[in-house]
Amino acid sequence: MAAMNSLTALQRFHAYANPARFMALSARLVAPLWILSVLVIGAGLWFALFDSPPDYQQGETVRIMYVHVPSAWLAMFGYGVMAFASAVGLVFRHPLSDVCAKSAAPIGAGFTFLALLTGSLWGQPMWGTWWEWDARMTSVLILFFLYLGYIALWATIEEPVRAARAAAVLALVGAINIPIIRYSVVWWNTLHQPASVFRMDGPSIAPAMLLPLGLMGVGFTLLFITLLLVRMRAEVMRRRVRNLRLATAGAAAEG
Amino acid sequence: MMRAFLALLARDLRLAVRLGGGGGMAVFFFLIVISLLPLGIGPDRALLAKVAPGMLWVALLLAALLTLDRLFQADYEDGSLDLLTMGALPLELIVVAKALGHWLTTGLPLVVAAPLLGVLLNLPGEAYPPMMAAMLIGTPALSFLGAIGAALTVGIRRGGLLASLLVLPFYIPVLIFGVGAADATAGGFSGEAGRQSLALLGAVALASLVLGPLGGAAALRANLR
Numbered sequence: 001m002a003a004m005n006s007l008t009a010l011q012r013f014h015a016y017a018n019p020a021r022f023m024a025l026s027a028r029l030v031a032p033l034w035i036l037s038v039l040v041i042g043a044g045l046w047f048a049l050f051d052s053p054p055d056y057q058q059g060e061t062v063r064i065m066y067v068h069v070p071s072a073w074l075a076m077f078g079y080g081v082m083a084f085a086s087a088v089g090l091v092f093r094h095p096l097s098d099v100c101a102k103s104a105a106p107i108g109a110g111f112t113f114l115a116l117l118t119g120s121l122w123g124q125p126m127w128g129t130w131w132e133w134d135a136r137m138t139s140v141l142i143l144f145f146l147y148l149g150y151i152a153l154w155a156t157i158e159e160p161v162r163a164a165r166a167a168a169v170l171a172l173v174g175a176i177n178i179p180i181i182r183y184s185v186v187w188w189n190t191l192h193q194p195a196s197v198f199r200m201d202g203p204s205i206a207p208a209m210l211l212p213l214g215l216m217g218v219g220f221t222l223l224f225i226t227l228l229l230v231r232m233r234a235e236v237m238r239r240r241v242r243n244l245r246l247a248t249a250g251a252a253a254e255g
Numbered sequence: 256m257m258r259a260f261l262a263l264l265a266r267d268l269r270l271a272v273r274l275g276g277g278g279g280m281a282v283f284f285f286l287i288v289i290s291l292l293p294l295g296i297g298p299d300r301a302l303l304a305k306v307a308p309g310m311l312w313v314a315l316l317l318a319a320l321l322t323l324d325r326l327f328q329a330d331y332e333d334g335s336l337d338l339l340t341m342g343a344l345p346l347e348l349i350v351v352a353k354a355l356g357h358w359l360t361t362g363l364p365l366v367v368a369a370p371l372l373g374v375l376l377n378l379p380g381e382a383y384p385p386m387m388a389a390m391l392i393g394t395p396a397l398s399f400l401g402a403i404g405a406a407l408t409v410g411i412r413r414g415g416l417l418a419s420l421l422v423l424p425f426y427i428p429v430l431i432f433g434v435g436a437a438d439a440t441a442g443g444f445s446g447e448a449g450r451q452s453l454a455l456l457g458a459v460a461l462a463s464l465v466l467g468p469l470g471g472a473a474a475l476r477a478n479l480r
Contacts, residue, residue: 090473142424149421156411165477166407170421173403173470177425180459184428187455188435 044215078108086168098164103231267356362394386437399467
C-alpha cells in the first residue's frame, strides 16, 4: 500500500477501476455509510417534523419541503452522476464506470419519483390541485421519462458491454438535451400561463428552517452514495455469476 | 465521398418508392389519428380550431415515430449496414444520408398532408403559413433526433417501441416551439412570440442536425461491434 502514495492522480483513478479492489474497499465502507445516513436523516427528520417553526404562509405543510427539496436535488445529481460515469466509460473504458451509471439510474429515478410525489402532496393544500403544468414540475416529469428510457434500454440489450455503450450514448445525448428541454418548457409555460402560480423564490429561508433542510440534504446524499455502492456491488457480483454460468455452459457444450 | 453519399441517398429513396409502406403509411396514420380526434372530443368547430395546431403537431410526431424503425433495422437484418460501415463513407455521414432520406420520404409527405388535415380541424386561415413554415423547419429535427433512437435500438427485438420511448422526450422542444409558431395567441408571423418560436425552432433543428449524426454514429458503433 505504500506504493499507492507515489502514484499520480490518474494512476490512482485507474487503480480503483479494478473491480476486485473496489469490492474490497466498498465492503468496508457500506456499513458505516448506512449508519451515518440513518443518523443524519434521523436528526434531520427530528428537526424537520418537531423542532422547527411552521411557515407563516404555508403553515405545517412546509415540512413536506424538507423531503421534497433534497429529493429534487438528488434527482438532478443522480443524472449528473450517470452522465459523468457514462462519459468516463466511453472515453477511458473504465470497467466500473458503466456499472456505476447503470446502478445510479434506478436510484435517481426513485428520488425523481419521490420529488414528484411530495410535490403533488404539497400542491394539493397549497395550490388546491394535485398537479399543475408548472415549468418545474413538467421538466422534472420529463427527467423521470429520461430515466425510465435509460433503464429500459439497459433492460433490453442482453450483452453488458454493448448495453453499456448504447446506454452511455443515450445518457450523454440526454445530458446535452436536458437544458434545451428545460428552456423550452419554461418558454411554453410563460407563453400559456402568466405568473399566477405561487413562486418558490419568494422570501428567503429562515435559519431555523435551513438546519433541517441542510441535514436532510446531506442525509439524502449519503443515502444515495450508500445505495449506489450497494447496487454497484450487486451488479459486479451479477456479472461474475453471468460469466461463471457462461463458462459452465461453454464447458458443458464442449465436453 | 460525395458520390457515395448521393448513391446511398438515392438507394434509400428508390427503396422507399418501390417498397412503399414508409411515407404513405405515415400519412395514412396521420389522417386516421386526426379523424379520430373530433370523434373523441366532439364536433364543436370552435373547440377544434383551438386545439388544431397542437393536435396536428402531436399526430405528426407520432406518425414520424412509427417509421423510425425502418431507418436502420432492415439494413441491419440483411447485412447491408455492415457493408456500409466498411465503405468509404464515415458512419456520421451514413447517418446523415439515412436521416435525410427518412425526412424526404416521411417528413415531407406529412408536411404536405398537414394543411388538408387542418381543414378537417377548422384551423383558422391565418395560421396556415406559420404552421407550414414551422413544420418544414421542425420535421428534419424529428428525422435526425429519431436517427439516434433508431441507431440505439438497432438489432433489438421489438426495438420500435423502445425507440419511440427513448426519442419522445427529445421531441418535446420541437413540439413546443412548433405549436408556439402556429398558435393563434402567438400571432403567427406578425406576433413577436410567433416569430421567436420559429427562430427557436430553427435553433433546435440546427442543433439536432449536429447531435443526430454524432449520437447516431456512436450508437451504431456500440451496437455493430
